[in-house]
Amino acid sequence: MPLADIEPVSRESTAGIIARQLRDAIMNGALPPGTQLGETELASRFQVSRGPLREAMQRLVSEGLLRSERHRGLFVIDLEPDDVYDIYVARTAIERAAAIRIMRGDREKAAAALDEIVRAMEAAASEDDPTALSDADLRFHEVLVAESGSRRLMRMTQTLLIETRMCLSMLQQTYQRVEERVDEHNQLIKAIRADDEEAVLKLLEVHMEDAIQRLLPGTSLH
Known part of the structure; x- marks a missing residue:
């Protein structure tokens, strides 16, 4: 045909x-x-x-x-420690690539889109709604990849984000202050606006490393 x-x-x-x-x-x-x-x-x-x-x-x-x-x-699926580690290694690679594309493209557009998500995170934190906070957290990283403009990076991240949401159910129990999660994401936006690619990549790496340390104490991405 x-x-x-x-x-x-x-x-x-x-x-x-x-x-x-x-x-x-x-x-x-x-x-x-x-x-x-x-x-x-x-x-x-x-x-x-x-x-x-x-x-x-x-x-x-x-x-x-x-x-x-x-x-x-x-x-x-059950997420074994090796699975959790693998998820964050893969996410680090994808989101690092996405961030580089953002820094060499329309940074303000990306920052504005991410600002909107952080406001949803702040609202969830103020209402003490950990589920809504985790949903907004996940959405932040989805938008980060989407703002790179790469269809392939976006395809690669879809299943990873579902697996990440499963991790976030465990992760949300490790924060003593929910505001910590909001602060981490705000710092990333500030670095994007400041045109500081090195800081953006470092903050992403620290963010992923922190999640691994919380989920798998004693384990490092490196």
Whole structure:
């Protein structure tokens, strides 16, 4: 069939909708690590046949969010220490590349977009809402990568951010002052506005290193 005859898909597929909702459930902890996914129960909950459900779950297997055990079924991944370490090593590489692109592009546009997210973090901190704070924290890093203008970096970061959100549920318990998280992100914005690439990269590195130390005491990214 000639490419000209291909019509655009106007609506998200059923499997796509199910996959998105399962991702959200894994990300926000509604499906905790290690949870077994039962086809019968999920098909009933989504009110769909098993075909699109299986397709959706296989998408999450390919993304690394579900694992398959022979003769047992599908389970939400458990984040072992090596997994947590690997997530932050990968994020450091991606966000460092994104930051360099931002510093050589429209810095003020990026800083303004990140300012908006920090305001949401401040509101969550003032309302003592750790879940909203973690959501805004994750959004900050998503916007940081998006503002680089690199579609490939953005694609690479999608699954990492879902896994990061799982880490943030553990991480939010390690802060004595939630304002610490807001301060870290504000410092990054100030360095972007100051056109200080070295400081931006250092702050990103320190931010990732701090998370690793909190999640895996005694472990360093280097």
